[in-house]
Amino acid sequence: MSTRSSFSRRSLLGLAGGLFGLSQTRLLSNSPAAQTAPTGDGSFSFAHLTDIHVTPKLRAPEGLRLCVQAVNALPQSTAFVLTGGDLIMDALDEEASYVRDQWACFDEAMKALRLPAHHTIGNHDIGGWSHKALIGKNAPEYGKSYFAEKYGKGSTYRSFDHGGWHFIILDSVALDESSGDYYGWIDDAQLEWLKSDLARTGKQTPIIVSTHIPFVSVWGQLNADPRRGEGPKGLINNGHLVRKVLGSFNVKLVLCGHGHVSERIELSHYNKTTFIQGGAVCGMWWKGKVAGNPEGFGVVTCRQDGTFSYEYRDYGWVA
Numbered sequence: 142m143s144t145r146s147s148f149s150r151r152s153l154l155g156l157a158g159g160l161f162g163l164s165q166t167r168l169l170s171n172s173p174a175a176q177t178a179p180t181g182d183g184s185f186s187f188a189h190l191t192d193i194h195v196t197p198k199l200r201a202p203e204g205l206r207l208c209v210q211a212v213n214a215l216p217q218s219t220a221f222v223l224t225g226g227d228l229i230m231d232a233l234d235e236e237a238s239y240v241r242d243q244w245a246c247f248d249e250a251m252k253a254l255r256l257p258a259h260h261t262i263g264n265h266d267i268g269g270w271s272h273k274a275l276i277g278k279n280a281p282e283y284g285k286s287y288f289a290e291k292y293g294k295g296s297t298y299r300s301f302d303h304g305g306w307h308f309i310i311l312d313s314v315a316l317d318e319s320s321g322d323y324y325g326w327i328d329d330a331q332l333e334w335l336k337s338d339l340a341r342t343g344k345q346t347p348i349i350v351s352t353h354i355p356f357v358s359v360w361g362q363l364n365a366d367p368r369r370g371e372g373p374k375g376l377i378n379n380g381h382l383v384r385k386v387l388g389s390f391n392v393k394l395v396l397c398g399h400g401h402v403s404e405r406i407e408l409s410h411y412n413k414t415t416f417i418q419g420g421a422v423c424g425m426w427w428k429g430k431v432a433g434n435p436e437g438f439g440v441v442t443c444r445q446d447g448t449f450s451y452e453y454r455d456y457g458w459v460a
């Protein structure tokens with residue numbers, strides 16, 4: 142049995158809902174961090190907020206404020222927020238002034254967050270990487286530098302440790318110079334960094350990876366011709382090579398966003414890594430649920446024995 146056929150036969154899948162075709166750091170908030178504490182058994186939790194897509198329009202600031210309130214109300218063992226990318230509605234196709242307005246909305250809503258936040262970059266957080274771009278290549282809002290400087294501690298990929306677990310934040314977005322559009326890709330420099338980061342971490346430490354664009358997703362297959370693959374924007378095109386690098390390490394969980402669906406894929410033979418796509422804070426871009434999947438965020442609990450649990454929470458937004 143080839144690895145690939147083994148994958149398809151033995152994969153376990155749970156799918157809570159979603160919408161076909163919706164492809165599309167440690168930063169401390171300004172407010173004082175809440176007092177967080179691990180539980181008596183040393184476990185801790187964090188909130189995974191992906192596809193926020195905040196904008197001054199569509200009552201989105203009000204929605205994000207409600208989401209932040211729900212995160213602030215999580216138990217004291219909640220240590221931090223990990224965002225999954227697409228923090229703002231769009232920087233790919235919009236003018237620089239509107240992009241700044243969106244970031245201002247994000248900053249304003251996140252001021253109320255009482256936990257530290259680590260941010261993952263998404264395609265919509267990148268200025269002007271589109272054939273329809275309105276941002277010039279010399280503008281400060283162009284490309285990834287705005288995100289890196291303000292939300293990524295100077296980079297779009299990095300790692301950190303918490304409570305005996307190692308967290309790796311990847312940058313899954315690259316530019317196709319010929320089309321002018323983005324696609325899913327982990328570049329060579331990042332792969333080299335990843336190899337050395339993993340070598341430093343060692344093979345025992347439990348690892349959680351955050352990426353915006355998924356390594357795997359079956360949502361398209363479930364909702365259309367099953368032979369249809371995702372396009373270059375839908376998945377990390379060299380994900381198989383990245384997984385090879387991750388494969389011999391203790392990667393428990395890969396969190397992603399991008400498709401606005403809640404999807405869980407477990408490959409029983411592949412180092413027991415679970416792949417979870419974490420729905421969307423904005424649902425269908427602040428216009429309602431995605432095929433029944435509510436606006437929400439994930440809560441991941443990490444235990445000292447290297448196991449975790451995941452729960453998707455509806456924070457009560459009504460579009």
Ligand SMILES: [Zn+2]
Pocket residue numbers: 164165227263264265353398399400
């Ligand atoms: Zn995206």
